[in-house]
Amino acid sequence: MNGPQDVGGRHGFGPVAPEPDEPLFHADWEARALALTVAAGAAGHWSIDESRFARENRSPAEYYRLSYYQIWIAGLTRLLLDKGLVTGEELASGQAGDRATVPPNRRLGAEEVAAVLSRGAPASRDPQGRRPAFAVGNRVRTRNLQPAGHTRLPSYARGKTGRIASVHGFHVFADASARGDHAAAEWLYAVVFDARELWGGDAATGDEVVIDAWEPYLEPC
Amino acid sequence: MPHDHDHGSDLDEMSARVMALEKLLTDKGLVEPAALDRIIDSYETRIGPRNGAHVVALAWSDPEFRDRLERDATEAIHSLGYTGRQGEHVTAVFNTPERHNMVVCTLCSCYPWSLLGLPPVWYKSMPYRSRAVREPRAVLKEFGVTLPGETAIRVWDSTAEMRYLVIPMRPGGSDGMSVEELAGLVTRDSMIGTAILPDLAGKEEART
Numbered sequence A: 001m002n003g004p005q006d007v008g009g010r011h012g013f014g015p016v017a018p019e020p021d022e023p024l025f026h027a028d029w030e031a032r033a034l035a036l037t038v039a040a041g042a043a044g045h046w047s048i049d050e051s052r053f054a055r056e057n058r059s060p061a062e063y064y065r066l067s068y069y070q071i072w073i074a075g076l077t078r079l080l081l082d083k084g085l086v087t088g089e090e091l092a093s094g095q096a097g098d099r100a101t102v103p104p105n106r107r108l109g110a111e112e113v114a115a116v117l118s119r120g121a122p123a124s125r126d127p128q129g130r131r132p133a134f135a136v137g138n139r140v141r142t143r144n145l146q147p148a149g150h151t152r153l154p155s156y157a158r159g160k161t162g163r164i165a166s167v168h169g170f171h172v173f174a175d176a177s178a179r180g181d182h183a184a185a186e187w188l189y190a191v192v193f194d195a196r197e198l199w200g201g202d203a204a205t206g207d208e209v210v211i212d213a214w215e216p217y218l219e220p221c
Numbered sequence B: 001m002p003h004d005h006d007h008g009s010d011l012d013e014m015s016a017r018v019m020a021l022e023k024l025l026t027d028k029g030l031v032e033p034a035a036l037d038r039i040i041d042s043y044e045t046r047i048g049p050r051n052g053a054h055v056v057a058l059a060w061s062d063p064e065f066r067d068r069l070e071r072d073a074t075e076a077i078h079s080l081g082y083t084g085r086q087g088e089h090v091t092a093v094f095n096t097p098e099r100h101n102m103v104v105c106t107l108c109s110c111y112p113w114s115l116l117g118l119p120p121v122w123y124k125s126m127p128y129r130s131r132a133v134r135e136p137r138a139v140l141k142e143f144g145v146t147l148p149g150e151t152a153i154r155v156w157d158s159t160a161e162m163r164y165l166v167i168p169m170r171p172g173g174s175d176g177m178s179v180e181e182l183a184g185l186v187t188r189d190s191m192i193g194t195a196i197l198p199d200l201a202g203k204e205e206a207r208t
Helices: A028-042 A048-056 A060-065 A068-082 A088-093 A110-119 A195-202 B013-027 B033-046 B049-061 B063-071 B073-078 B126-131 B136-142 B179-183 B188-192 B203-207
Strands: A139-142 A161-172 A185-194 A208-214 A218-220 B089-094 B099-104 B152-157 B162-167
Touching: A028 A048, A028 A068, A028 B013, A028 B033, A048 A068, A068 A088, A068 B013, A088 B013, A110 B033, A139 A185, A161 A208, A161 B089, A185 A195, A195 A208, B013 B033, B049 B063, B049 B089, B049 B162, B049 B179, B049 B188, B063 B073, B063 B089, B073 B089, B089 B099, B099 B136, B099 B162, B126 B136, B136 B152, B162 B188
Parallel strands: A208 B152, B089 B162, B099 B152
Antiparallel strands: A139 A161, A139 A218, A161 A185, A185 A208
Protein backbone atom coordinates (compact mmCIF):
# COMPACT_ATOMS: atom_id res chain seq x y z
CA MET A 1 0.00 0.00 0.00
CA ASN A 2 1.07 3.57 -0.57
CA GLY A 3 0.87 4.00 3.17
CA PRO A 4 2.63 5.75 6.01
CA GLN A 5 5.13 2.90 6.47
CA ASP A 6 6.74 3.50 3.08
CA VAL A 7 9.15 6.21 4.23
CA GLY A 8 12.33 5.47 2.26
CA GLY A 9 13.59 8.79 0.83
CA ARG A 10 10.90 10.94 2.49
CA HIS A 11 11.95 14.30 3.87
CA GLY A 12 11.07 16.00 7.10
CA PHE A 13 11.61 13.39 9.82
CA GLY A 14 14.64 15.16 11.28
CA PRO A 15 17.96 13.83 12.55
CA VAL A 16 18.64 10.33 13.79
CA ALA A 17 18.76 10.44 17.58
CA PRO A 18 20.44 7.46 19.26
CA GLU A 19 19.72 7.21 22.98
CA PRO A 20 22.76 7.25 25.25
CA ASP A 21 21.60 4.36 27.44
CA GLU A 22 19.42 2.45 24.94
CA PRO A 23 17.16 0.49 27.26
CA LEU A 24 15.81 -2.64 25.55
CA PHE A 25 12.32 -1.67 26.70
CA HIS A 26 11.13 1.72 27.93
CA ALA A 27 8.33 0.31 30.08
CA ASP A 28 7.22 -3.13 31.22
CA TRP A 29 4.27 -3.01 28.84
CA GLU A 30 6.63 -2.82 25.86
CA ALA A 31 8.22 -6.13 26.87
CA ARG A 32 4.77 -7.69 27.34
CA ALA A 33 3.68 -6.29 23.94
CA LEU A 34 6.66 -7.92 22.25
CA ALA A 35 6.05 -11.23 24.00
CA LEU A 36 2.29 -11.20 23.37
CA THR A 37 2.90 -10.57 19.68
CA VAL A 38 5.48 -13.35 19.41
CA ALA A 39 3.40 -15.83 21.42
CA ALA A 40 0.14 -15.07 19.61
CA GLY A 41 1.95 -15.23 16.28
CA ALA A 42 3.40 -18.63 17.17
CA ALA A 43 -0.15 -20.00 17.35
CA GLY A 44 -0.14 -19.81 13.56
CA HIS A 45 -3.42 -17.98 12.94
CA TRP A 46 -1.70 -15.44 10.69
CA SER A 47 1.54 -14.97 8.75
CA ILE A 48 4.21 -12.40 9.53
CA ASP A 49 3.09 -10.56 6.39
CA GLU A 50 -0.48 -10.35 7.63
CA SER A 51 0.84 -8.90 10.87
CA ARG A 52 2.96 -6.34 9.00
CA PHE A 53 -0.09 -5.27 7.00
CA ALA A 54 -2.21 -5.05 10.16
CA ARG A 55 0.35 -2.63 11.58
CA GLU A 56 0.82 -0.41 8.53
CA ASN A 57 -2.74 -0.29 7.21
CA ARG A 58 -3.89 2.79 9.09
CA SER A 59 -4.02 6.52 8.58
CA PRO A 60 -0.72 8.39 8.42
CA ALA A 61 -1.81 10.56 11.36
CA GLU A 62 -2.31 7.50 13.52
CA TYR A 63 0.79 5.65 12.32
CA TYR A 64 3.12 8.55 13.01
CA ARG A 65 1.51 9.36 16.36
CA LEU A 66 1.89 5.86 17.77
CA SER A 67 5.14 4.58 19.23
CA TYR A 68 6.68 1.40 17.86
CA TYR A 69 5.14 -1.01 20.36
CA GLN A 70 1.85 0.89 20.32
CA ILE A 71 1.69 0.02 16.62
CA TRP A 72 2.39 -3.61 17.49
CA ILE A 73 -0.49 -3.68 19.97
CA ALA A 74 -2.79 -1.96 17.47
CA GLY A 75 -1.81 -4.52 14.83
CA LEU A 76 -2.22 -7.47 17.19
CA THR A 77 -5.63 -6.26 18.30
CA ARG A 78 -6.80 -5.93 14.71
CA LEU A 79 -5.61 -9.45 13.83
CA LEU A 80 -7.33 -10.96 16.87
CA LEU A 81 -10.60 -9.31 15.81
CA ASP A 82 -10.23 -10.09 12.10
CA LYS A 83 -9.51 -13.75 12.80
CA GLY A 84 -12.42 -14.00 15.23
CA LEU A 85 -10.19 -14.97 18.15
CA VAL A 86 -11.65 -12.27 20.36
CA THR A 87 -14.74 -10.14 20.02
CA GLY A 88 -15.06 -6.39 20.31
CA GLU A 89 -17.15 -6.89 23.45
CA GLU A 90 -14.44 -8.96 25.05
CA LEU A 91 -11.82 -6.36 24.24
CA ALA A 92 -13.98 -3.57 25.63
CA SER A 93 -14.87 -5.39 28.85
CA GLY A 94 -11.65 -7.36 29.34
CA GLN A 95 -13.84 -10.36 30.18
CA ALA A 96 -13.66 -13.54 28.14
CA GLY A 97 -17.10 -14.47 26.81
CA ASP A 98 -18.54 -17.97 26.83
CA ARG A 99 -17.80 -18.69 23.22
CA ALA A 100 -14.57 -20.65 22.79
CA THR A 101 -12.82 -19.04 19.85
CA VAL A 102 -9.34 -20.50 20.15
CA PRO A 103 -8.44 -24.05 19.17
CA PRO A 104 -7.03 -25.33 22.49
CA ASN A 105 -4.05 -27.10 20.96
CA ARG A 106 -2.47 -23.96 19.55
CA ARG A 107 -1.02 -22.24 22.59
CA LEU A 108 2.71 -21.69 22.93
CA GLY A 109 3.79 -23.36 26.16
CA ALA A 110 6.65 -22.04 28.27
CA GLU A 111 8.59 -25.26 27.72
CA GLU A 112 8.39 -24.78 23.94
CA VAL A 113 9.66 -21.19 23.85
CA ALA A 114 13.37 -21.90 23.49
CA ALA A 115 12.81 -24.40 20.68
CA VAL A 116 10.31 -22.19 18.84
CA LEU A 117 12.54 -19.12 19.02
CA SER A 118 15.62 -21.00 17.86
CA ARG A 119 13.73 -22.75 15.07
CA GLY A 120 12.25 -19.56 13.63
CA ALA A 121 10.08 -19.78 10.54
CA PRO A 122 12.12 -20.16 7.36
CA ALA A 123 10.56 -18.46 4.33
CA SER A 124 12.24 -20.70 1.75
CA ARG A 125 10.10 -23.19 -0.16
CA ASP A 126 10.64 -25.97 -2.69
CA PRO A 127 10.54 -24.41 -6.18
CA GLN A 128 9.20 -27.72 -7.54
CA GLY A 129 10.96 -27.32 -10.83
CA ARG A 130 10.33 -23.62 -11.33
CA ARG A 131 13.47 -21.93 -12.53
CA PRO A 132 14.48 -18.34 -11.74
CA ALA A 133 13.83 -16.02 -14.68
CA PHE A 134 16.89 -13.90 -13.92
CA ALA A 135 20.56 -14.57 -13.23
CA VAL A 136 23.21 -12.55 -11.42
CA GLY A 137 24.24 -9.60 -13.56
CA ASN A 138 20.98 -9.38 -15.54
CA ARG A 139 19.57 -5.89 -15.97
CA VAL A 140 16.00 -5.59 -14.70
CA ARG A 141 13.39 -2.90 -14.32
CA THR A 142 11.04 -2.86 -11.34
CA ARG A 143 7.39 -2.72 -12.31
CA ASN A 144 5.31 0.30 -11.45
CA LEU A 145 3.09 -1.57 -9.00
CA GLN A 146 0.69 0.44 -6.85
CA PRO A 147 -1.31 -2.15 -4.90
CA ALA A 148 -3.69 -1.10 -2.13
CA GLY A 149 -2.65 -4.21 -0.22
CA HIS A 150 0.67 -5.18 1.31
CA THR A 151 3.77 -5.01 -0.84
CA ARG A 152 7.48 -5.04 -0.15
CA LEU A 153 8.39 -3.01 -3.22
CA PRO A 154 9.13 0.44 -1.77
CA SER A 155 7.72 3.36 -3.74
CA TYR A 156 11.21 4.84 -4.23
CA ALA A 157 12.25 1.72 -6.18
CA ARG A 158 9.32 1.39 -8.60
CA GLY A 159 9.93 1.76 -12.32
CA LYS A 160 13.71 1.83 -11.75
CA THR A 161 16.50 0.03 -13.56
CA GLY A 162 18.99 -2.09 -11.66
CA ARG A 163 20.74 -5.41 -11.89
CA ILE A 164 20.49 -8.73 -10.14
CA ALA A 165 23.13 -8.91 -7.40
CA SER A 166 22.16 -12.35 -6.10
CA VAL A 167 19.46 -15.00 -6.29
CA HIS A 168 18.37 -15.57 -2.68
CA GLY A 169 16.10 -18.54 -3.25
CA PHE A 170 12.44 -19.42 -3.65
CA HIS A 171 10.62 -17.63 -0.84
CA VAL A 172 7.09 -17.10 0.46
CA PHE A 173 5.68 -14.16 -1.50
CA ALA A 174 4.89 -11.46 1.03
CA ASP A 175 2.21 -9.73 -1.05
CA ALA A 176 0.18 -12.97 -1.31
CA SER A 177 0.96 -14.15 2.21
CA ALA A 178 -0.42 -10.86 3.59
CA ARG A 179 -3.73 -11.68 1.85
CA GLY A 180 -3.85 -15.06 3.58
CA ASP A 181 -2.42 -17.07 0.68
CA HIS A 182 0.42 -18.63 2.65
CA ALA A 183 1.34 -21.18 -0.01
CA ALA A 184 2.39 -18.73 -2.73
CA ALA A 185 6.13 -18.45 -3.23
CA GLU A 186 8.34 -16.82 -5.86
CA TRP A 187 12.02 -16.45 -6.71
CA LEU A 188 13.60 -13.75 -4.59
CA TYR A 189 16.53 -11.61 -5.72
CA ALA A 190 18.77 -8.88 -4.39
CA VAL A 191 18.55 -6.03 -6.92
CA VAL A 192 21.17 -3.30 -6.84
CA PHE A 193 20.50 0.22 -8.09
CA ASP A 194 22.85 3.09 -8.72
CA ALA A 195 21.85 5.63 -6.06
CA ARG A 196 21.55 8.26 -8.83
CA GLU A 197 18.92 6.16 -10.57
CA LEU A 198 16.80 6.50 -7.42
CA TRP A 199 17.67 9.96 -6.11
CA GLY A 200 19.04 11.90 -9.04
CA GLY A 201 22.13 14.06 -8.95
CA ASP A 202 22.07 14.53 -5.16
CA ALA A 203 23.42 11.03 -4.65
CA ALA A 204 27.15 10.39 -4.60
CA THR A 205 28.65 8.73 -7.65
CA GLY A 206 29.29 5.07 -6.96
CA ASP A 207 26.84 4.77 -4.07
CA GLU A 208 24.24 2.03 -4.42
CA VAL A 209 21.02 0.82 -2.83
CA VAL A 210 19.95 -2.82 -2.75
CA ILE A 211 16.43 -4.10 -2.25
CA ASP A 212 15.18 -7.67 -2.06
CA ALA A 213 12.58 -8.17 -4.78
CA TRP A 214 10.39 -11.12 -5.73
CA GLU A 215 10.15 -12.04 -9.40
CA PRO A 216 6.67 -10.51 -9.92
CA TYR A 217 8.19 -7.12 -9.06
CA LEU A 218 10.65 -7.36 -11.97
CA GLU A 219 10.73 -7.27 -15.76
CA PRO A 220 13.71 -7.75 -18.07
CA CYS A 221 15.26 -4.68 -19.58
CA MET B 1 2.89 -9.53 40.77
CA PRO B 2 1.34 -6.06 40.95
CA HIS B 3 -1.52 -5.61 43.40
CA ASP B 4 -5.09 -5.58 42.15
CA HIS B 5 -6.58 -2.40 40.84
CA ASP B 6 -10.24 -2.84 41.67
CA HIS B 7 -10.30 0.64 43.14
CA GLY B 8 -9.59 2.17 39.75
CA SER B 9 -6.37 2.04 37.87
CA ASP B 10 -3.38 4.18 38.61
CA LEU B 11 -1.63 2.67 35.60
CA ASP B 12 -0.91 4.67 32.51
CA GLU B 13 -3.12 3.91 29.54
CA MET B 14 -0.75 1.59 27.65
CA SER B 15 0.20 -0.43 30.73
CA ALA B 16 -3.46 -0.92 31.56
CA ARG B 17 -4.36 -1.79 27.99
CA VAL B 18 -1.61 -4.35 27.49
CA MET B 19 -2.23 -5.90 30.90
CA ALA B 20 -5.92 -6.26 30.07
CA LEU B 21 -5.11 -7.77 26.67
CA GLU B 22 -2.71 -10.27 28.24
CA LYS B 23 -5.33 -11.30 30.79
CA LEU B 24 -8.00 -11.69 28.11
CA LEU B 25 -5.77 -13.76 25.85
CA THR B 26 -4.70 -15.89 28.81
CA ASP B 27 -8.33 -16.48 29.80
CA LYS B 28 -9.16 -17.35 26.19
CA GLY B 29 -6.37 -19.91 26.15
CA LEU B 30 -4.38 -18.18 23.43
CA VAL B 31 -1.24 -17.34 25.42
CA GLU B 32 0.45 -18.60 28.57
CA PRO B 33 2.01 -15.90 30.81
CA ALA B 34 4.99 -18.13 31.70
CA ALA B 35 5.77 -18.39 27.97
CA LEU B 36 5.72 -14.59 27.70
CA ASP B 37 8.21 -14.37 30.58
CA ARG B 38 10.54 -16.76 28.77
CA ILE B 39 10.31 -14.84 25.50
CA ILE B 40 11.26 -11.61 27.26
CA ASP B 41 14.07 -13.30 29.16
CA SER B 42 15.49 -14.72 25.92
CA TYR B 43 15.85 -11.28 24.37
CA GLU B 44 17.04 -9.65 27.59
CA THR B 45 19.74 -12.17 28.41
CA ARG B 46 20.48 -14.68 25.65
CA ILE B 47 20.00 -13.20 22.19
CA GLY B 48 22.11 -10.12 21.52
CA PRO B 49 25.01 -8.58 19.62
CA ARG B 50 27.61 -10.91 21.19
CA ASN B 51 26.35 -13.55 18.74
CA GLY B 52 27.08 -11.34 15.75
CA ALA B 53 30.43 -10.26 17.21
CA HIS B 54 31.47 -13.91 17.44
CA VAL B 55 30.63 -14.37 13.74
CA VAL B 56 32.68 -11.29 12.82
CA ALA B 57 35.67 -12.37 14.93
CA LEU B 58 35.64 -15.79 13.27
CA ALA B 59 35.43 -14.18 9.83
CA TRP B 60 38.53 -12.13 10.67
CA SER B 61 40.58 -14.99 12.05
CA ASP B 62 39.52 -18.09 10.10
CA PRO B 63 39.83 -17.79 6.30
CA GLU B 64 37.89 -21.00 5.78
CA PHE B 65 34.97 -19.69 7.86
CA ARG B 66 35.13 -16.39 6.01
CA ASP B 67 34.78 -18.25 2.70
CA ARG B 68 31.76 -20.15 3.99
CA LEU B 69 30.25 -16.91 5.26
CA GLU B 70 30.71 -15.32 1.86
CA ARG B 71 29.30 -18.34 0.02
CA ASP B 72 26.38 -19.20 2.29
CA ALA B 73 26.12 -17.09 5.42
CA THR B 74 22.95 -18.87 6.55
CA GLU B 75 24.78 -22.22 6.66
CA ALA B 76 27.93 -20.79 8.26
CA ILE B 77 26.04 -18.86 10.94
CA HIS B 78 23.54 -21.62 11.73
CA SER B 79 26.46 -24.04 12.18
CA LEU B 80 27.49 -21.92 15.19
CA GLY B 81 24.04 -22.37 16.72
CA TYR B 82 22.85 -18.84 15.93
CA THR B 83 19.55 -19.87 14.42
CA GLY B 84 16.04 -18.67 14.87
CA ARG B 85 13.49 -15.98 14.54
CA GLN B 86 14.54 -13.07 12.29
CA GLY B 87 17.73 -14.91 11.42
CA GLU B 88 16.37 -17.73 9.27
CA HIS B 89 18.11 -16.41 6.15
CA VAL B 90 21.28 -14.36 6.41
CA THR B 91 23.65 -12.65 3.99
CA ALA B 92 27.00 -11.32 5.24
CA VAL B 93 28.28 -8.19 3.53
CA PHE B 94 31.95 -7.34 3.86
CA ASN B 95 33.32 -3.83 4.25
CA THR B 96 36.44 -3.00 2.27
CA PRO B 97 38.38 0.23 1.71
CA GLU B 98 36.39 0.57 -1.55
CA ARG B 99 32.93 -0.21 -0.22
CA HIS B 100 31.08 0.43 3.04
CA ASN B 101 27.84 -1.46 3.71
CA MET B 102 24.93 -0.21 5.77
CA VAL B 103 21.61 -1.88 6.61
CA VAL B 104 18.11 -0.44 7.00
CA CYS B 105 14.49 -1.52 6.75
CA THR B 106 12.56 1.37 5.23
CA LEU B 107 9.17 -0.39 5.40
CA CYS B 108 9.23 -1.62 8.99
CA SER B 109 12.06 -2.80 11.25
CA CYS B 110 13.57 -6.00 9.81
CA TYR B 111 16.81 -6.77 11.64
CA PRO B 112 18.90 -9.88 12.35
CA TRP B 113 17.50 -10.63 15.83
CA SER B 114 19.37 -13.92 16.20
CA LEU B 115 22.70 -12.11 15.73
CA LEU B 116 22.12 -8.61 17.12
CA GLY B 117 19.11 -8.96 19.43
CA LEU B 118 16.19 -6.56 19.23
CA PRO B 119 16.85 -3.40 17.19
CA PRO B 120 17.58 -0.10 18.94
CA VAL B 121 14.92 2.61 18.83
CA TRP B 122 16.86 4.71 16.31
CA TYR B 123 16.94 1.81 13.84
CA LYS B 124 13.13 1.61 13.98
CA SER B 125 12.68 5.38 13.85
CA MET B 126 11.35 7.37 10.90
CA PRO B 127 14.52 9.52 10.57
CA TYR B 128 16.75 6.47 10.05
CA ARG B 129 14.22 4.58 7.91
CA SER B 130 13.59 7.56 5.64
CA ARG B 131 17.14 8.86 5.28
CA ALA B 132 19.51 5.86 5.30
CA VAL B 133 18.68 4.99 1.69
CA ARG B 134 18.76 8.55 0.40
CA GLU B 135 21.54 10.30 2.27
CA PRO B 136 23.66 7.64 3.97
CA ARG B 137 26.66 9.95 4.28
CA ALA B 138 24.66 12.55 6.21
CA VAL B 139 23.27 9.82 8.47
CA LEU B 140 26.75 8.42 9.07
CA LYS B 141 27.95 11.89 10.00
CA GLU B 142 25.31 11.97 12.75
CA PHE B 143 26.91 8.78 14.08
CA GLY B 144 30.30 10.48 13.97
CA VAL B 145 31.47 8.56 10.91
CA THR B 146 33.07 10.25 7.91
CA LEU B 147 34.13 7.91 5.13
CA PRO B 148 36.90 8.71 2.67
CA GLY B 149 35.51 10.09 -0.60
CA GLU B 150 36.76 7.06 -2.51
CA THR B 151 34.71 4.67 -0.37
CA ALA B 152 31.39 3.93 -2.05
CA ILE B 153 28.37 3.11 0.10
CA ARG B 154 25.99 0.26 -0.54
CA VAL B 155 22.79 0.49 1.51
CA TRP B 156 20.82 -2.73 1.96
CA ASP B 157 17.07 -2.19 2.40
CA SER B 158 15.81 -5.39 4.08
CA THR B 159 12.55 -5.71 2.17
CA ALA B 160 12.12 -9.51 2.45
CA GLU B 161 13.05 -12.26 4.94
CA MET B 162 16.77 -12.05 4.15
CA ARG B 163 18.70 -10.48 7.04
CA TYR B 164 21.99 -8.67 6.55
CA LEU B 165 25.05 -8.70 8.78
CA VAL B 166 27.82 -6.20 8.05
CA ILE B 167 31.33 -7.58 8.56
CA PRO B 168 33.36 -4.50 9.49
CA MET B 169 37.01 -4.17 8.54
CA ARG B 170 39.37 -5.65 11.09
CA PRO B 171 41.00 -2.90 13.18
CA GLY B 172 44.68 -2.31 12.61
CA GLY B 173 46.82 -3.40 15.54
CA SER B 174 44.68 -6.46 16.32
CA ASP B 175 47.17 -9.00 14.98
CA GLY B 176 47.58 -12.08 17.11
CA MET B 177 44.43 -11.51 19.16
CA SER B 178 42.24 -14.47 20.05
CA VAL B 179 38.71 -14.89 18.68
CA GLU B 180 37.36 -13.85 22.07
CA GLU B 181 39.51 -10.72 22.20
CA LEU B 182 38.55 -9.83 18.64
CA ALA B 183 34.85 -10.28 19.41
CA GLY B 184 35.30 -7.76 22.21
CA LEU B 185 36.29 -5.13 19.65
CA VAL B 186 33.13 -5.51 17.56
CA THR B 187 30.35 -3.04 18.28
CA ARG B 188 26.71 -3.61 17.40
CA ASP B 189 26.58 -0.49 15.24
CA SER B 190 29.58 -1.68 13.22
CA MET B 191 27.49 -4.74 12.27
CA ILE B 192 24.63 -2.48 11.11
CA GLY B 193 27.08 -0.27 9.25
CA THR B 194 26.58 2.92 11.26
CA ALA B 195 30.00 2.67 12.88
CA ILE B 196 33.51 1.76 11.82
CA LEU B 197 36.04 0.22 14.18
CA PRO B 198 39.04 2.35 15.12
CA ASP B 199 42.58 1.06 14.84
CA LEU B 200 44.02 -0.02 18.18
CA ALA B 201 47.42 1.56 17.74
CA GLY B 202 48.04 5.16 16.79
CA LYS B 203 44.57 6.38 17.73
CA GLU B 204 46.07 9.52 19.25
CA GLU B 205 48.11 10.37 16.16
CA ALA B 206 45.14 9.74 13.85
CA ARG B 207 43.10 12.26 15.76
CA THR B 208 45.36 15.23 15.08
